[in-house]
Amino acid sequence: MKCLSCGYETPIDQHTILCPKCGGLLEIIIEPPKGFSLSKLKGRGVWRYKDLIPGYYKSIISINEGNTPLIKSANINKQLYFKFEGLNPTGSFKDRGMTVAVSSAVSLNYKTVIAASTGNTAASAAAYAARAGIKSFIVLPKGKVALGKLAQSVLYGAIILEVDGSFDVAMEAVMRLYRDLKIVYPLNSFNPWRLEGQKTIAFEIMEDIGVPENVIVPVGNAGNIYAIWKGFNELLKIGIIDKVPRMIGVQAEGASPIANAIIKGKNEPDFIENPDTVATAIRIGRPVNWQKAMKAIKESKGTAIIVSDSEILEAQKTLARKEGIGAEPASAAALAGYLKAINNGIIDKDEKTVLILTGHSLKDPESMAKADTKRILVNPLHIEKIIVGEINGFNS
Numbered sequence: 001m002k003c004l005s006c007g008y009e010t011p012i013d014q015h016t017i018l019c020p021k022c023g024g025l026l027e028i029i030i031e032p033p034k035g036f037s038l039s040k041l042k043g044r045g046v047w048r049y050k051d052l053i054p055g056y057y058k059s060i061i062s063i064n065e066g067n068t069p070l071i072k073s074a075n076i077n078k079q080l081y082f083k084f085e086g087l088n089p090t091g092s093f094k095d096r097g098m099t100v101a102v103s104s105a106v107s108l109n110y111k112t113v114i115a116a117s118t119g120n121t122a123a124s125a126a127a128y129a130a131r132a133g134i135k136s137f138i139v140l141p142k143g144k145v146a147l148g149k150l151a152q153s154v155l156y157g158a159i160i161l162e163v164d165g166s167f168d169v170a171m172e173a174v175m176r177l178y179r180d181l182k183i184v185y186p187l188n189s190f191n192p193w194r195l196e197g198q199k200t201i202a203f204e205i206m207e208d209i210g211v212p213e214n215v216i217v218p219v220g221n222a223g224n225i226y227a228i229w230k231g232f233n234e235l236l237k238i239g240i241i242d243k244v245p246r247m248i249g250v251q252a253e254g255a256s257p258i259a260n261a262i263i264k265g266k267n268e269p270d271f272i273e274n275p276d277t278v279a280t281a282i283r284i285g286r287p288v289n290w291q292k293a294m295k296a297i298k299e300s301k302g303t304a305i306i307v308s309d310s311e312i313l314e315a316q317k318t319l320a321r322k323e324g325i326g327a328e329p330a331s332a333a334a335l336a337g338y339l340k341a342i343n344n345g346i347i348d349k350d351e352k353t354v355l356i357l358t359g360h361s362l363k364d365p366e367s368m369a370k371a372d373t374k375r376i377l378v379n380p381l382h383i384e385k386i387i388v389g390e391i392n393g394f395n396s
């Protein structure tokens with residue numbers, strides 16, 4: 001494991017989460033396993049790739065996460081694919097990381113886990129902790145979590161701690177608790193073991209279509225874009241692929257510290273005190289993993305794109321109405337970013353591109369209901385009149 005801040009190196013050890021020397025972020029660097037071959041892989045989902053996931057696991061806490069469909073676009077662009085992570089057990093990509101992190105927690109004999117969250121990490125942490133029979137605390141920004149996600153955490157029985165402030169305040173509280181006390185196991189993505197599960201998104205894409213030109217990822221706390229890049233990079237080191245896709249991060253206008261830094265050619269982001277966007281999942285001003293995300297974007301010769309809230313909601317509708325895919329606003333940001341990148345000449349429409357649709361639309365019923373459609377109070381005896389009128393365009 002190598003520290004991104006001070007360069008300290010330490011052997012891979014599941015007990016280690018932050019740099020023992022300076023408290024910085026650690027990268028887990030694995031040696032390509034000898035004799036690794038795709039044809040020997042067994043099973044489906046995250047643990048199909050267990051030979052590439054380091055660590056010792058006393059028991060595996062799994063709810064059959066991963067193995068999500070890579071759906072080819074039917075009506076937007078034939079070279080476009082959607083990796084629909086909304087079809088994970090709790091409806092987001094977080095489950096891939098949670099199976100590894102909660103299995104680690106159990107193997108290390110932790111009885112309690114904690115996570116700060118904009119909602120999806122919380123739902124996933126609560127579910128996997130429940131499955132493991134351990135207690136979960138989740139720290140949420142009060143009033144800023146989409147209803148479906150909050151309701152999931154309630155259902156799975158997490159203890160919910162709400163802070164008056166943004167996700168960044170909640171995150172800082174969890175980090176301080178972990179640094180000072182170490183009594184609870186942290187399930188946020190500063191824990192590099194979680195990203196070991198999330199990197200399997202890359203493995204699945206590669207098994208489905210090989211290496212695309214571009215992978216577009218909505219960026220919040222900034223772990224996932226790095227995890228996916230890491231997955232491709234490991235395949236490159238093993239010699240299974242001969243190039244890594246360009247990693248393109250998308251952030252919302254009101255919460256875009258990393259995209260701003262990339263676009264302006266800066267080496268460090270300027271953090272944002274009061275982030276704001278309809279895409280509450282990525283409403284983050286101080287992304288913990290900014291160093292990792294910027295590394296993934298730069299080393300893959302990728303870039304970042306900023307989209308507005310109205311572009312996000314429009315993209316959410318387009319995805320639903322042109323492709324039949326329901327994704328939450330943060331995920332739709334990937335499509336908004338793709339359309340912008342094509343318009344700006346950053347991506348050519350003939351380039352094979354994968355959008356990571358990180359979470360299901362059902363997570364956020366309020367955002368779905370904002371889309372315009374006709375709702376007509378009908379007399380059931382006269383319903384045919386309305387239908388005929390609609391078909392013939394008389395009612396508009």
Ligand code: F0G
Binds near residue numbers: 092117220222224359
């Ligand atoms: N999309 C969705 C639906 C998310 O929930 C998140 C992050 C992201 C994208 C961004 O991923 O943080 O790895 O850059 N949600 C976290 C949470 C912050 O608490 O659920 P990232």
